[in-house]
Amino acid sequence: MGVEIIPLLFVVGIVIATIAMGLWATRLSRTTSDFYVAGRGVNALWNSSAISGEYLSAASFMGIAGMVMKFGYDVLWYAVGYAAGYVFLLLFIAGPLRRFGAYTIPDFAEGRFDSKGMRKMAVAFALTISFFYMMPQMKGAGITLAQLLGSPYWLGVVVVGVVITLNVILGGMKGVTLVQAMQYWVKQFAIMVPIFILFSVTGAGYGANVKAAGVLNTKDGTAITTIAKDTPTKYPVAGELKFTSDGRIVVATPTTAKLTPAPTAETPKPAAAVVTLQAGRPFSGLKGQKLVFPEGAQVTLMAGMTIPNVATGDKWLHPFGPFTAKYGDDYSLLYTYSLVIALLCGTAGLPHILVRFYTNPDGREAKKTTLMVIGFLSLFYIFPAMWGSLGRNFIPALYANGATDLVTIRLPETIMTALGQPIVGQVLSGITSAGAFAAFMTTFSGLLVSVSGGFAHDIYGRILRPSASPESRLAAFKIAAAFGGAIAIGLGLLVETFDINMLVGWAFAIGASTYFPLLLLGAWFRNLTKAGAAAGMISGGAGAIASVVFSMLVDKGIVGAPAPLIGALTAQPAIWTVPLALSLMFVVSKLTASMVPADADFKMLKLHAPEQLGLRADYIKD
Amino acid sequence: MGTKMDLMSKEFMTTLMRRQFGLSASIAAVFVTIIAVVPLLNRYLPDVMNTEFLGMTVSWFFLGFAIFPILIGLAAVFVARSNAFEDEAIGMVDVATLPRHDDTPVAGSAGLGH
Numbered sequence: 001m002g003v004e005i006i007p008l009l010f011v012v013g014i015v016i017a018t019i020a021m022g023l024w025a026t027r028l029s030r031t032t033s034d035f036y037v038a039g040r041g042v043n044a045l046w047n048s049s050a051i052s053g054e055y056l057s058a059a060s061f062m063g064i065a066g067m068v069m070k071f072g073y074d075v076l077w078y079a080v081g082y083a084a085g086y087v088f089l090l091l092f093i094a095g096p097l098r099r100f101g102a103y104t105i106p107d108f109a110e111g112r113f114d115s116k117g118m119r120k121m122a123v124a125f126a127l128t129i130s131f132f133y134m135m136p137q138m139k140g141a142g143i144t145l146a147q148l149l150g151s152p153y154w155l156g157v158v159v160v161g162v163v164i165t166l167n168v169i170l171g172g173m174k175g176v177t178l179v180q181a182m183q184y185w186v187k188q189f190a191i192m193v194p195i196f197i198l199f200s201v202t203g204a205g206y207g208a209n210v211k212a213a214g215v216l217n218t219k220d221g222t223a224i225t226t227i228a229k230d231t232p233t234k235y236p237v238a239g240e241l242k243f244t245s246d247g248r249i250v251v252a253t254p255t256t257a258k259l260t261p262a263p264t265a266e267t268p269k270p271a272a273a274v275v276t277l278q279a280g281r282p283f284s285g286l287k288g289q290k291l292v293f294p295e296g297a298q299v300t301l302m303a304g305m306t307i308p309n310v311a312t313g314d315k316w317l318h319p320f321g322p323f324t325a326k327y328g329d330d331y332s333l334l335y336t337y338s339l340v341i342a343l344l345c346g347t348a349g350l351p352h353i354l355v356r357f358y359t360n361p362d363g364r365e366a367k368k369t370t371l372m373v374i375g376f377l378s379l380f381y382i383f384p385a386m387w388g389s390l391g392r393n394f395i396p397a398l399y400a401n402g403a404t405d406l407v408t409i410r411l412p413e414t415i416m417t418a419l420g421q422p423i424v425g426q427v428l429s430g431i432t433s434a435g436a437f438a439a440f441m442t443t444f445s446g447l448l449v450s451v452s453g454g455f456a457h458d459i460y461g462r463i464l465r466p467s468a469s470p471e472s473r474l475a476a477f478k479i480a481a482a483f484g485g486a487i488a489i490g491l492g493l494l495v496e497t498f499d500i501n502m503l504v505g506w507a508f509a510i511g512a513s514t515y516f517p518l519l520l521l522g523a524w525f526r527n528l529t530k531a532g533a534a535a536g537m538i539s540g541g542a543g544a545i546a547s548v549v550f551s552m553l554v555d556k557g558i559v560g561a562p563a564p565l566i567g568a569l570t571a572q573p574a575i576w577t578v579p580l581a582l583s584l585m586f587v588v589s590k591l592t593a594s595m596v597p598a599d600a601d602f603k604m605l606k607l608h609a610p611e612q613l614g615l616r617a618d619y620i621k622d
Numbered sequence: 623m624g625t626k627m628d629l630m631s632k633e634f635m636t637t638l639m640r641r642q643f644g645l646s647a648s649i650a651a652v653f654v655t656i657i658a659v660v661p662l663l664n665r666y667l668p669d670v671m672n673t674e675f676l677g678m679t680v681s682w683f684f685l686g687f688a689i690f691p692i693l694i695g696l697a698a699v700f701v702a703r704s705n706a707f708e709d710e711a712i713g714m715v716d717v718a719t720l721p722r723h724d725d726t727p728v729a730g731s732a733g734l735g736h
Contacts, residue, residue: 076685080657083693087653090697091646095704206686207677214679318672319664319681336661344657364705371697378690385686524643605635608642610708613629614721 004148006423007409010430011148014186014437015163021179022167044365048372050177051356053184055082055373056380057133057443058140059504061187061436064381066405067501068388069398071323072213072316075388077336078501079381081343083374088516089348090370096523096607098357098366099615104450105354105515106458112522113530114597116463121534123458125514125541126351129507130447130454131491133350136503137447138492140405141440147406148433157492160437164445165485168452169478177359180446183438184376190435191383194412194428198390201419206386213392214317217244217310224310224396231301233401240292240402241299245306247286251277252298262288295497301400309399316392327568335568338575342509345578348519349511352446355453362611387411394418405500408432448484455480502555505572506548513540513577521585526604527596532589540581547573626716638711645707649700656692660684 060082067075102108109115109122138157145156167179199205204212217224224244232252241247260272272292277283282302293299301308315321320332327335347353360366391398391407395414398404409432416425456477461468468476495503514537521528521536547570553559554567561567569576589596597603606615627634664671664681671681678686 073679073682073685076682080685080689083690084653084657087693087697088650091650091653091700205677210678210682211674317679317682318668319661333661333665337658340657340661364708367701367704371694371701374697375694378694382687382690524639526639601632601635602630604639605630608635608638609629610712612712613715615629 003150004413004426004429006426007413007430007433008148010427010434011145011437014434015159015441018179018183018438018441019163019167021182022170044360044369044372046177046181047356047359047365048369048376049181049184050359051180051353051369051373052376052380053180053182053187053438053442054356054446055350055353055377055443056184056187056439057504058137058436058439059501060380060384061191061439062140062144062405062408063136063501063504064384065387065391065408067323068385069391069407070311070388070404072311072321072388073319074321074323074336076385077340078343079384081340082347083377083381085344085347086370086374086377088344090367090374093348093354093519093523094357094366094370095363097354097519098360099363099609099611100603100607103355103358104453104458105351105519106454106462108522109518109533110462112528112597112603113533115530118530118533119458119462121537122515122518123454125510125537126454126458127451128541128545129349129511129515130351130451131488132503132510133352133507134444134447134488135491135495135498136500137440137444138488139495139498139500139503140436141444142492142496143405144409144433144436144440147409153496154493157489160440160444161485161489161492164441164448165481168445168448168481168485180442183442186438187435187442188376188380190431190438191380191387191408194431195383195386195390197428198412198415199386201421202390202394202415206389209386209389209393210317213313213389215313216316216392216396218313224307227301227303227305227307227397227400229303231397231400233299233301240290241286241308241400242290243286243288243306243308244310244312245287246284247308248282248284248302248305249277249286249291250282250300250302251279252300254279255293255297255299257294257297258292260290260292307396307400309402310396327564327571331564331568334575335572338568338572339505341578342505342512342572342574345512345516345574346508347511349508349513349515351454351511351515352443352450354515354519355450356446364610384408390415409436444488448481448488451484452477452481455484498552502552506544509548509572509574509577510541510544512574513544513581517578517581517585521582523607525586525589526600527589527593528585529589529592529595531592531595532585532587535588536581536583536585539584540577543577543580544573547571547577627714629715629719629721634715637714641707641711642704645700645703649696653693653696656689 059078064075064078064082067078097108100108100111102111104122105126106119106122110119112118138161141160142153142156145151145159146153149155199209212222216222241249255277256274257277258272259275261270263270272290311322320329320336324335324339325332357366357369360369387408391404391411395407395411398407398410409429412428412432413422413425416422416428456473460476460480461473465472517536517540518533522533550559551567551570554561554570562570609615627637660681672679675683
């Protein structure tokens with residue numbers, strides 16, 4: 001595939017606009033306070049646009065649509081959970097967090113417990129969550145640019161990484177607030193307008209597409225289409241081909257693969273065997289079988305064969321399909337609840353989002369901002385599932401090579417080219433490509449500000465050199481941003497083979513098991529002690545991280561698959577790690593009641609009293 | 623309104639938190655119930671949830687569209703009630719107990735909107 005000129009121009013345009021806005025905003029960014037929190041003078045409309053812009057990441061713009069296409073109904077929970085997490089944030093956290101007058105969660109942790117140790121622990125978790133969350137953004141940038149340019153994966157990672165790092169170094173938070181706010185509207189436009197055009201030109205709306213997708217590949221319904229011409233496919237991710245109908249493939253070089261035979265009544269779960277495919281000899285008669293290829297395998301899907309990897313329509317349309325029933329139907333309800341808990345609580349555990357609440361002038365504005373964010377995100381999150389449904393009907397070829405993540409990028413071009421309007425298609429694909437780039441860039445820059453702020457403000461300014469001048473803190477921020485950007489690029493290069501949404505899900509689960517309990521109980525439970533908070537965060541965080549690493553190793557085949565129940569509880573750990581963290585915080589605090597801070601009453605008052613009562617004292621001063 | 627409370631009194635802090643938490647918890651209860659019931663209905667009343675509705679199913683329509691206005695509505699009710707309560711709380715405090723600030727607060731540098 002060659003270079004796609006028109007989409008590329010759109011991408012270059014959004015990248016240049018981002019740099020230009022960042023440079024322009026530099027002139028407005030004068031003081032340390034401007035740099036960190038935009039002088040606390042950002043109004044609710046700007047701030048809620050910026051929070052939404054920062055929040056809508058590669059997972060939201062590409063990942064949900066791709067997963068809806070692949071798995072169907074169950075993935076709607078992602079869209080709902082990503083928006084609904086802000087309701088918890090609003091009800092329990094937004095107002096108190098702003099009123100406490102700290103800039104970062106580590107500030108909150110130290111101030112709430114009068115403990116430097118708690119600050120260090122909070123910094124450690126902030127950095128862990130941020131770097132986990134940066135990796136999928138890098139991955140999205142790498143594969144999208146590879147799609148448009150035919151370029152290698154690393155180029156997209158390096159380009160996006162360098163551009164955003166420079167932008168953060170030059171513009172700081174104020175530049176970022178402006179850029180983030182604008183890019184919310186870019187993303188909203190890009191997810192919304194092209195899909196309406198596609199509905200209109202194809203003559204079928206959302207409902208009609210869901211209905212058609214729901215009978216696709218069923219006994220009584222429409223068969224999935226066949227591969228039109230021989231299609232060579234490279235498997236960068238350990239690739240899997242599931243053949244629902246007959247399949248014929250051929251490999252260019254001798255390739256070993258793991259073959260799982262079709263299940264029968266006697267052996268419902270047949271064991272996999274290693275087979276060697278000979279070069280140039282078509283391999284057929286694959287109905288019901290599954291082949292897993294090693295990384296880098298070159299496989300050609302032959303003309304006339306039915307597209308593999310397509311879930312049947314009824315499983316796609318209805319709850320408890322292939323996604324949540326991965327560990328068996330018995331655990332699909334458990335899996336669903338655990339996913340929902342991670343999403344609802346995890347939003348309150350994202351350091352780059354929480355830091356934005358300090359840019360509100362007061363608690364009342366913080367609540368108003370959150371309400372507006374819920375509105376903006378609701379408007380956004382109805383669209384990804386439309387893309388997924390349309391993609392299933394119009395571009396099923398993406399199933400074959402596991403590239404459903406690219407549905408928002410590829411769909412307009414595919415449909416419009418089929419209708420004899422390739423230029424219109426490229427323009428629309430250009431718009432969605434620009435939206436996707438906006439998504440990686442905004443989320444990445446928000447995370448980078450949060451990581452750099454963590455180093456400069458928490459580690460340098462509070463732990464290493466409390467006497468540092470504002471100028472040297474600003475210098476520390478910029479140096480930290482350069483290092484943070486370099487680390488993120490390095491990590492991004494390592495994750496080409498990981499699934500975008502898997503990485504995002506991990507960040508949410510870790511946040512839900514650490515920051516969420518800390519903030520919830522920190523704001524509402526007067527007798528929370530630092531011992532209790534530490535015990536909860538460490539056990540919740542350790543449980544979540546261990547689960548994540550374990551399921552990653554299982555996924556890569558390094559560790560054998562566990563029992564289904566264990567598999568479900570480690571793939572989605574929030575259902576046990578969040579209650580574990582909350583209950584340990586409560587119990588250990590009861591046992592260490594003598595450690596309740598002497599001025600706990602005052603701290604609680606400060607968290608909850610309206611600003612008009614005059615208790616406000618901000619941590620950041622010029 | 624009866625006697626005013628001292629800002630720094632335990633009584634005021636407890637009243638403030640109890641009222642705010644009551645509001646948050648009651649809205650959270652509605653919100654969590656709505657979210658938690660959907661998978662149960664999907665599991666135990668599949669015939670109803672899988673009925674075709676506007677081309678999609680009832681359940682798809684609920685998660686794909688209907689739930690979002692509900693989220694916005696709950697959030698809006700919370701913000702309105704929470705702010706009303708805060709105004710009330712300000713009135714509960716004895717003005718003589720408020721701290722005095724001679725220094726002006728950090729000047730907001732007017733934000734981006736100008």
